[in-house]
Amino acid sequence: MRDEWRVGVAGLGTVGAGLLNFLSERPGFAPAGPRARVTGVSARSRTRPRPADISNLPWFDDPVALAASPEVDVFVELIGGSDGPAKAAVETALKHGKPVVTANKALIAEHGAELAALAEAQGAPLLFEAAVMGGTPAVKMLREAMVGDEVVAVAGILNGTCNFILSEMEASGRAFADVLAEAQRLGYAEADPTMDVGGFDAAHKITILAALAFGCAPTYGAAEVEGVDKVELLDIRLAKDLGYRIKLVASAARSDGGVSVRVHPALAPLEHPLARAGGALNALFIEGKRIGRIYIQGPGAGAGPTAAAVAADIADVMTGAVRPVFQKPAGDLQPFTPVDAAHTVGRAYLRLLVRDQPGVIAAVSETLAEAGVSIDSFLQKPVEGADGVPIVLTTHAVAEQVLAEAVRRMAALPALIAPPRLIRIARI
């Protein structure tokens, strides 16, 4: 075993600067003794002020050149983005047989299968603990700790920005746009928040977890995605009256028909751990056939937690703890077989805004009964500031196509003021 590993770090933003500070404070952090020394860095701007000192570190304008440098033993990619310089640099490092550590969920979710094949062909580890749940070790748990079991499902909160926004909407009674603007001011949300609030960031992460959990090739395009941008304060309040909290839930489940991967707002019972994971926290349930249910919760972002996860991967490289990139060797990964969402069965919350006139409730109940949807609970409650009267109900378990048909029929009711709002009740 060598005494020292020379580390090249591409990307010196939140995570990259956090990693440089970590490595300068704890160069001998790896359990078995070898030290990590940074021998090259790359970013866009050489002169930008940074929270880490790079004055004595060799600079590379091009991250691909850094990845290929003979002075670098392990390449750390912290640039971000599914393509462009991040992908080019990672491929270059792997082609040179160098271990790669990355926090880049977009890259792994969208190109994980081909990169895994390249890494394994070159005998080079490709590690990405920080890509999902930042400092909370979800990747290692699925790739290593759960190999003795068969994972049936994973479900959780994988985007801290959305969790912060939903928690703040409930706590402060402010609408989505207002809270998003505050999240941007506080640095919880990007200037362009689409990846987060549109659910796409969580979709990248659950795509990776599904591949690790079920041994299938990561297939980002197969995820069904709905973000938090259409969540209304009215539904947050009404859900709470019914004993639920709205969360952005990312889930993946295996059945005989294949695998379903979804991200969407969902109701969790108020006392459920997912409902109680507030602020910017991340949380995840893993359900194994033999082990049963495991729950982890922790920070999903931030310089300190994310850099610690990157460092844990560097430690694995330095100590030679190498496994297949996903749960099994790249050549054995199953093609992803999506489950037809129309046939999945679950419970739902349905909110209607109706004119306050006689016979409306009977018409709603009849429409649901005709479509084959049975009601679990029903609430009619005037809400200050709402146009019309909200009628809210939760259903018993029903196939999604049946529910969709009921919503279509309901939308045609003359007393309706706005289209029905359907939110699934989380299967957790």
Ligand SMILES: NC(=O)c1ccc[n+]([C@@H]2O[C@H](COP(=O)([O-])OP(=O)(O)OC[C@H]3O[C@@H](n4cnc5c(N)ncnc54)[C@H](OP(=O)(O)O)[C@@H]3O)[C@@H](O)[C@H]2O)c1
């Ligand atoms: N932030 C988190 O808490 C967190 C958590 C988990 C995972 N991640 C992932 O970690 C990665 C990095 O995130 P971050 O938040 O640290 O991003 P960031 O703050 O935006 O930093 C990105 C870095 O990449 C550099 N860069 C951009 N284009 C480049 C190019 N063409 N060549 C060389 N360098 C280039 C930038 O250079 P300049 O500084 O010169 O502009 C910057 O230093 C992403 O994949 C992200 O998804 C982040």
